[in-house]
Amino acid sequence: xxxxxxxxxxxxxxxxxxxxxxxxxxxxxxxxxxxxxxxxxxxxxxxxxxxxxxxxxxxxxxxxxxxxxxxxxxxxxxxxxxxxxxxxxxxxxxxxxxxxxxxxxxxxxxxxxxxxxxxxxxxxxxxxxxxxxxxxxxxxxxxxxxxxxxxxxxxxxxxxxxxxxxxxxxxxxxxxxxxxxxxxxxxxxxxxxxxxxxxxxxxxxxxxxxxxxxxxxxxxx
Amino acid sequence: xxxxxxxxxxxxxxxxxxxxxxxxxxxxxxxxxxxxxxxxxxxxxxxxx
Amino acid sequence: xxxxxxxxxxxxxxxxxxxxxxxxxxxxxxxxxxxxxxxxxxxxxxxxxxxxxxxxxxxxxxxxxxxxxxxxxxxxxxxxxxxxxxxxxxxxxxxxxxxxxxxxxxxxxxxxxxxxxxxxxxxxxxxxxxxxxxxxxxxxxxxxxxxxxxxxxxxxxxxxxxxxxxxxxxxxxxxxxxxxxxxxxxxxxxxxxxxxxxxxxxxxxxxxxxxxxxxxxxxxxxxxxxxxxxxxxxxxxxxxxx
Numbered sequence: 205x206x207x208x209x210x211x212x213x214x215x216x217x218x219x220x221x222x223x224x225x226x227x228x229x230x231x232x233x234x235x236x237x238x239x240x241x242x243x244x245x246x247x248x249x250x251x252x253x254x255x256x257x258x259x260x261x262x263x264x265x266x267x268x269x270x271x272x273x274x275x276x277x278x279x280x281x282x283x284x285x286x287x288x289x290x291x292x293x294x295x296x297x298x299x300x301x302x303x304x305x306x307x308x309x310x311x312x313x314x315x316x317x318x319x320x321x322x323x324x325x326x327x328x329x330x331x332x333x334x335x336x337x338x339x340x341x342x343x344x345x346x347x348x349x350x351x352x353x354x355x356x357x358x359x360x361x362x363x364x365x366x367x368x369x370x371x372x373x374x375x376x377x378x379x380x381x382x383x384x385x386x387x388x389x390x391x392x393x394x395x396x397x398x399x400x401x402x403x404x405x406x407x408x409x410x411x412x413x414x415x416x417x418x419x420x421x422x423x424x425x
Numbered sequence: 426x427x428x429x430x431x432x433x434x435x436x437x438x439x440x441x442x443x444x445x446x447x448x449x450x451x452x453x454x455x456x457x458x459x460x461x462x463x464x465x466x467x468x469x470x471x472x473x474x
Numbered sequence: 475x476x477x478x479x480x481x482x483x484x485x486x487x488x489x490x491x492x493x494x495x496x497x498x499x500x501x502x503x504x505x506x507x508x509x510x511x512x513x514x515x516x517x518x519x520x521x522x523x524x525x526x527x528x529x530x531x532x533x534x535x536x537x538x539x540x541x542x543x544x545x546x547x548x549x550x551x552x553x554x555x556x557x558x559x560x561x562x563x564x565x566x567x568x569x570x571x572x573x574x575x576x577x578x579x580x581x582x583x584x585x586x587x588x589x590x591x592x593x594x595x596x597x598x599x600x601x602x603x604x605x606x607x608x609x610x611x612x613x614x615x616x617x618x619x620x621x622x623x624x625x626x627x628x629x630x631x632x633x634x635x636x637x638x639x640x641x642x643x644x645x646x647x648x649x650x651x652x653x654x655x656x657x658x659x660x661x662x663x664x665x666x667x668x669x670x671x672x673x674x675x676x677x678x679x680x681x682x683x684x685x686x687x688x689x690x691x692x693x694x695x696x697x698x699x700x701x702x703x704x705x706x707x708x709x710x711x712x713x714x715x716x
Contacts, residue, residue, distance in 0.1 A: 359624065364619075369620065372641070372644070375609060375652075376648055379655045400651075404647075411643075418636060419633065425629070437528055437531060437591060437592055441589070448581045451577070452577055453690075459701035466708060467704060
């Protein structure tokens with residue numbers, strides 16, 4: 205357990221040093237959300253119908269923007285190799301790393317989303333539902349991002365390829381996430397899509413670190 | 426009226442036939458070309474010097 | 475005993491010999507079935523009372539759509555075999571399936587559009603099947619692009635196979651999420667022209683076409699896969715004989 209804790213605190217320290225990564229995603233998330241009412245239509249009903257897709261879309265883009273640097277610096281300075289050789293299991297170390305990464309890049313988005321949601325005239329429990337949806341979906345997306353970042357590690361300009369890989373895999377989460385928000389605003393039952401999101405999150409926690417670890421192993425040799 | 430005449434849908438039917446057949450033959454000839462390239466590469470490599 | 479068989483046919487020389495023997499049979503049989511099926515579909519089968527002659531497009535659309543999905547399944551299965559048994563042959567087969575599958579997906583989309591234009595009035599609707607076919611195309615393209623960008627052969631094989639396996643796990647989820655989204659979003663804007671139970675005269679060319687496409691697919695993969703195996707094994711001794 206000790207090694208996980210050490211890795212975790214190291215990740216946090218490194219993340220503070222590379223704060224621009226997290227900030228870029230954060231700014232992008234916020235900007236997409238406030239630009240939409242400005243360039244389309246700012247009446248309340250319209251905004252309430254699009255808030256779900258906008259939230260999911262901006263979270264998706266924000267997480268995609270910062271993920272290129274998820275493993276790359278550590279890959280170049282040899283940290284990943286050291287982790288692979290260390291005595292803790294590699295899969296659980298990857299899980300620790302992913303969670304630390306999530307804390308730094310996605311948690312701020314969830315916190316700020318209460319503000320952006322109120323720009324869209326969402327009120328009361330709607331904001332909580334949006335935050336819950338974002339929590340579940342970013343926890344799933346971070347594993348998908350980790351896998352994609354790991355598998356494209358050896359490639360010099362992976363941008364377009366990453367987008368191509370990540371979009372089809374993330375699509376169900378985007379659909380169900382925006383469905384949850386939409387249902388909560390319409391006042392209908394949200395349990396269906398919410399259960400789906402939770403299920404996907406569990407699945408990604410079981411499969412994600414394992415598949416990311418094997419992708420990293422492939423990229424290493 | 427000939428049997429080739431599909432009425433209003435001539436264009437749609439025949440172009441879809443064309444596209445499908447084109448795709449089938451393209452894949453086959455592509456595979457064949459790859460095979461030919463492979464064998465010729467191997468022959469060149471094993472040429473007695 | 476089964477494992478032994480896998481090893482036997484999985485070794486490159488045996489695979490090559492077996493496949494080269496299989497290939498002409500598959501091609502002849504597949505082409506024959508496709509020819510008979512398309513003649514049957516285009517000229518023999520009666521006009522549909524609702525759709526007229528346009529329904530004949532399905533004789534070309536349905537087989538390619540079936541094939542695009544089963545090719546992905548085949549690609550995923552051979553990727554699994556490749557990763558589990560580290561079989562070079564399986565990787566070669568998976569790699570040669572990818573462009574074929576992508577092309578079939580594109581054909582399914584194009585013929586679907588050609589059918590939709592006169593029938594629905596537009597070439598594209600956000601129908602569940604169309605959308606998931608499009609996502610399938612993206613998955614194929616991701617596989618091909620990943621394989622092409624990684625320079626080193628072995629790494630490219632394993633990375634792309636991992637992606638294919640993930641895709642095969644994800645494909646049902648994607649499909650059902652799209653179906654679900656679709657049913658809630660636009661219920662009954664397009665009523666799929668309720669297909670009355672298809673009559674025998676219309677059915678046999680379709681079945682013939684589907685099976686013919688499959689067999690043709692096997693033939694093409696035999697050819698393409700064996701080319702890929704040859705390229706990989708070009709330094710070994712057995713290839714000198716061919």
